Amino acid sequence: MSQIPMDPVVRLRGAVALTGRFPALSGVDLTVSRGEVVSVVGANGAGKTTLLRVLAGLVPPRSGEVLVLGVDLCQEPAAVRRRVGLLGHAPSLYDELTAKENVRFALRAAGVAAGEVAGALERVGIIGRLATTPVGGLSAGQRRRVALAALVARAPELWLLDEPHAALDPGARELLAGLIAGAAAGGAAVVFSSHEPEAAAALSDRQAVMGGGRITELRSGSRRAKLSSLGEGDSHVA
């Protein structure tokens, strides 16, 4: 495996963000490098989703230093959107469009040539009739897979996944683990939130525990150890 550069994709210093008038993030420090997978866990209302939305450029930070891919989001919150891929808690799909049409639209909206649609859908197991059925007729898990396919086809530099395990069966969870590992191996940084600390730790290099809008603990994940035991690990994680 080739060595991946260490420059930080995400660099937060004292990041503060509001939802309405209330602080959802109240001084978050976090650095994520290329090729690194960071999981974010915590109770409901801890600030996980807001953190991901800030990194996606959807919620402008109120203060602090927020650099994503070298762009200062305090100054230009929308400037990184085409380089970042967000899988929100709800898959952003149009019910009347087919899986293929939804992925093609997502790619073109992000300014990416829509050549890899069928391949991306195949990678997430949406094949045959499923790919040409309006997504309103698909199950929650299948819709989640379609949203994942759009992310896979876009191949963003920063993957942001908000509770990506929700609505996924065990097979799809394995698939998700493979996609996260593949993205990291390709040099992308991955940040995902989860309500399952142990399962999330197994997929991540580091795990941030959030509470009250802050990161209260930053601990090691077990992905690196797993890769090392398989003889695939390279030390590209800070």
Next chain:
Amino acid sequence: MWRDALLVAGKDIRIELRSRVTLWQVVPVAVLSLVLYAFALGPVRHTLASAAPGLFWLAVLFSTVLATQRSFAIEAGEGTRDGLRASGIDPAGVFLGKAAAIAAELAVLQVVLWASMTVLFGVHVHAVWLALVASLLATIGLACAGTLYGALSAGLRVRETLLPLLVLPILAPVLLAASRAWAGALAGPVADGVSWLRVLGPFALTYLVVGIVLYGPLLEAG
């Protein structure tokens, strides 16, 4: 911007072709309103003919509200509005695309209403070019203003009731000018009708420009 506009317009029109909300709900409501106006005015052809331009544009005006509500209902699905923002798509392109899709739906609606009016009210257009130019300008104005105010109300819980309150007074100049222009096209004098194009043109241009400039901040604020 133009590439994004084509993308969004194509998406909205494709969704409309699949769901057929305009075809099965908006168009029938508009035609039905013409029939009801005809009942209310009575069977006197002369009365119907003189009222026809105003009734036509009143029906188009109310249909604009319905088409705009439908256009923003498409983006009210789970996470779709966020998805659109997160994709990095040009907001001005989204505005133009959504306005173009609404304009296309209104154009189809006007053809059906025109045909219905000819049958119900017995009116015929003498200056077709004037009617077409007035329709084009009015449609651009209605679609652009509707899209702008649709975005303004889209993030609110009371959007269904708020949108008509916001947009109907704003569209009143289009109702007046398009009706007068069509009156000139139907019964003459044509010169009187042409003078109302001077209201429709600037209205359309103003909302086109304001929409391109303001849609981004509105999308972010929603």
